[in-house]
Amino acid sequence: MLHLNGAVVSGEAASTTKGSDPLLNVKDLKVSFPGSEGEVHIVRGISYEIPRGNTLGIVGESGCGKTMTSLALLGLIAGGGRVGGSIGFGGQDLAKFSQREWQQVRGREIAMIFQEPMTAMNPVMAVGRQIGEVLVKHEKLNKVTAHARAVDLLAQVGIPSPARRAEDYPHQLSGGMRQRAMIAMALACRPKLLIADEPTTALDVTIQAQILDLMLTLQDDAQMSIQFISHNLAVVSEIAHSIMVMYAGKAVEYAPADELFANPLHPYTQGLIQTLPDPEKRAERLYVIPGRVTSDITTGCRFARRCPFAMDVCRQTEPELLKVAPDHKVACHRVQP
Known part of the structure; x- marks a missing residue:
């Protein structure tokens, strides 16, 4: 364990490299939007990779481009946004995918835990049905089996009375429960790459630990790679093998987690x-x-x-x-x- 400014930092994830074969290889990724005075550059040419079974933590303040980086990986840049560079995943360049090709990848190969579950979930569909639809579409389960799996997933992420809560609509759940339901949906198909955008922000410390343990268990079982976004270095230190520090759309430092905490070099880090x-x-x-x-x-x-x-x-x-x-x-x- 590392002790950083009094905070206990787990060195297990940081010191263990589970694989050298990169599942994700991002090169010179750019995201920009048209503005009244020209192009507005949100992500300005970042490159990184995530080996199979490893976790990359991306940290930085709000507005530095962390979320836009992740949305680009899922082809979800809207509003006339432009994506440049390449996104290598399993031997394919996701940046060249059509919307039809994206539909085969989202939820099955790559899944995302969104920062705002209230806007990411369908407000007029019961939570259990939303999770079950992912399983019906990608794993071809019948609705009864998919619903049973959905209830089991809700239990795994710590939602009490999961069978009853599966019948609730998003607005009937607390903020923390909605976040856990979103996590259950993202983990449903055991994706190869999980993008977690501030996944524990709305949760108390006990549930945070439970969710992180669940992610690490799935990572061990299925060699799942994780891109973990947060502004909280203490949380990232518990799960990341490597860390990329972003500032104003650029990567300013990139290192193994234990090296970054032991020897931070950039003044922002x-x-x-x-x-x-x-x-x-x-x-x-x-x-x-x-x-x-x-x-x-x-x-x-x-x-x-x-x-x-x-x-x-x-x-x-x-x-x-x-x-x-x-x-x-x-x-x-x-x-x-």
């Missing part, structure tokens, strides 16, 4: 770690990174305005993401390869 509460140190206020993520910076490092170590070159030239150690990359002028 250091700031995120410093925000973790330390129960052994009393403080009137927790540390906060000054300023906020902005998209109006067109030259230099996007973090320069908030960085306590910024130099002139930081404001003039955007740093590249360069390898500074085996499997450790960072985009910072202060860190030399």
Whole structure:
């Protein structure tokens, strides 16, 4: 175990690499939308991979492009958005898929736990039926068997009286129960890749631990890969083998989890770690990174305005993401390869 600012960080996931064969290989991924003054770039050319059976944690503040990255993997970029780059998955480039091809992949090969279950679930369909439909479509189960499986899945994610709750509609469940129902739906077909977008945010600590244990169990049983998105480094540390830190649409640091916590190199990563509460140190206020993520910076490092170590070159030239150690990359002028 690592002890980080007083928080206990599990080293088991971080220190274990379950496979070197990448299930997902993303190269130069870009997401942009048309704006009144030209193209608005949300994700600005990120590259990463996730080996089979491994978990990549993606962390960063709201607005840094974490969710858009994941929606691009499922072909769910709407509103005239454009996706560039390649998304290698099982030997195919998902970026070239048609909507018909996407329908065969979503839910079966790749599933997503959405951040807002109330908007992601059908409000006029019972929860058990929604989960069962996934099983009917992708696993060709009859409705009776699919419903029984749905009830079992609700029980696995900690919903009390699952048979009764399966008959409820989303608005009849609490926020935490809706989130758990969404998790049950995503896990129904035991996908090869699970994208989890803030999956434990609405849950109490006990249920958080239960959900993380369930994900890790399925990962072990089925060699499932996970892309785990969060703004909470402490939660990510419990499940991730590698971590990519995003800021303003770019990856600023990418390393194995244990290496990132032991030797954070980018000032933004250091700031995120410093925000973790330390129960052994009393403080009137927790540390906060000054300023906020902005998209109006067109030259230099996007973090320069908030960085306590910024130099002139930081404001003039955007740093590249360069390898500074085996499997450790960072985009910072202060860190030399």
